Amino acid sequence: MTLAMHDAPSTREPIASPARLRSGNGGFYRLNIAIGALSVPLFLVVWELISRSGIVNIVLFPPPSVVAVAVLEWIRSGQFFWDLLASLYRVTCGFVIGATLGVFLGILTGEFALASSFLSPLFHILRPIPPIAFVPIVILWFGLSETGKLFLVVWGVFFTVWLSTHIGVQKVDRGLIRAAMMLGTPRRRMLQEIILLGALPYIVVGLRTAVSIAFYALVAAELAGTFVGIVYRIEIAQQNMQTGQAMGGLAALGLISFLADRLFATLAERIVWWR
């Protein structure tokens, strides 16, 4: 967990810091940037060449140029905006609800042995059930309503956040708690400040993992019968044999969850402000 935590700042460090450290080695640094900038364009060119070479069926494996046209059409029709909005709404609401519950119950089970004995076995059994396995029953329970979609995202987010909070609370430095006790910190303040902030680095790691999981759960949610959304659009495109559109949908999904992760990583550094 700690490793994953340190991963947050380090992902942007390798680009920035080696240059500062080794100013005499600017040539290598520039080369690195240049190669980095080539990565995605080169991939697209190779893809384009393979698709058009005749080795593969161009209808099933359209080149990026065709995908781009399909995406532009998707955006121009105005559908993309509503699909994006619907998907982001489900992910955001599900994340906020799941994360709030997760942090709350994580502190409860992490701090109180009785709560942990009562809830942890249950949570550990329910935790491995992937949201997608719930799709059939969710359709029965909630029909095609948004509640069902939220349920699936909440399911995915909650357990991750709960577990990391639970572990975080148990890993709070006992010395800090003893020091706080000696200073006369009342019980409430102990939970709200010492335990919560002590566990915060772990909670943040859990929240960041949960961002990706929210997008996995979104796929399940939009397969559970809906009329708008990015994954829904991929599904429709598949039924209409619009492979370009389907791949464009995948690209959009990848890009959005990538941006969400980056955004959260930046945010995480501010949440744990003392690092």
Add this chain to the structure above:
Amino acid sequence: MQPGPRSSAKLALAISQPSAAAIERAPAIQVQNLSIVFDTNRGQIIAVDRVSFDVSHGEFVCLVGPSGCGKSTVLNTIAGLEVPFEGGILVDGAPVHRPRPDVGMVFQQPHLFPWKSVRRNIAHGPRVSGKSAREANAIADDLIAMIGLKRFADAYPNTLSGGMQQRVAIARALANQPRVLLMDEPFGALDAQTRAVMQDNLLELRERINATIVFVTHDIDEAIVLADRVLIMSAGPGRILRHLKVNLPRPRSSAIMLEPAYLSLKKDCLDLIRAEGLRAFQQSDES
């Protein structure tokens, strides 16, 4: 960044005299027949065996002994952190069951709150005891000046050296104006140079505050330099071997370690510890 009304927030450490005359008559700390037994998977271990001693008001007492002699356990018990024990612990005549704000503690590790600046770490005690942020910050700023860390008032603990962190930890414990200050090998994790500076700092600080201090260490030099009285403990089970009065003049500094009077005291200590060590060694050989 200095606080506004300094005068109102003058540290009342020097005037933290006991209010009731009855309290004044009782020793600051009374440890009576204290025994502590730990349950381990290899059976019960007697950590502390019928230890008794008193500490008078304003006295500086050092508990010295080898690792595992239970000296930290005794200290934790006085702090109210070690729950099950036999015997009696009285602070100002009142039995101790849980931590109380007029008993401060400095641990071997600083255990500063990493999310708080130096000022807010020190202000934590006054804040949780109901003082306004303004009052608490003024108390903190006075203590920051006392420990010589004005430049670092707004710094976070992870940017400070080990010695600075421990100074903040001492200031944080003093912010509650404790009548008793317990110190558990507070300089044990520091290098020799920093340690000597910290000892001098503590001696200086001690002239300005009026707290009773119990200081745990395994370093005999440290004990004699700092204390009015040294209690020498033996290990397995923890017992007090001897009380040793340190009649060296105050104010002191670590330079006193070169005085003949100091050296003869140290020789007494070492002889005692050597004899005890030999006895323990022979005992373990026989069994």
